[in-house]
Amino acid sequence: MENSVWGSSKSSGTFSTLFESRFIKxxxxxxxxxxxxxxxxxxxxxxxxxxxxxxPMTPVLADSWTSFISNDKSLMILNGDSADLKTPSKSG
Incomplete structure (x- = not known):
């Protein structure tokens, strides 16, 4: 997602254009x-x-690796450098 919250008619990656086209879908x-x-x-x-x-899918947001692996309906969103993810080294 691009950094303009309010959007732009010339971009497909702003919040306002992605909200309906991707998030709601x-x-x-x-x-x-x-x-x-x-x-x-x-x-x-x-x-x-x-x-x-x-x-229907009803995921539960996990805030740690332990809570993520303890619930088979959990999801975990990580943002940052993939070289520094907070997951165990052999979690694959």
Whole structure:
């Protein structure tokens, strides 16, 4: 995300443009996860439809590695230099 909170008509990476195009869509996906199903009709025209693929996802935000690995529904957001992440060295 770029640094202009209010956005710009000439950028696709500002908060205001990403909020609807990415963040809201991601939340809708968490509420109703789906896969796209491809189908061809008799004339070989391809169409797509959404197929619900799982129950809603309800992640829990973890603030430490210990809390992250203790809950299989947790997520952890880290921001910074990847050479200095606060995770165990063999966490992969």
């Amino acid at each position: 991601a939340k809708r996906y968490l509420d109703s996860p789906f896969e796209l199903k491809l189908a061809k009709d008799d004339s070989q025209k391809t169409s797509t439809s959404k197929v619900i693929s799982s129950h």
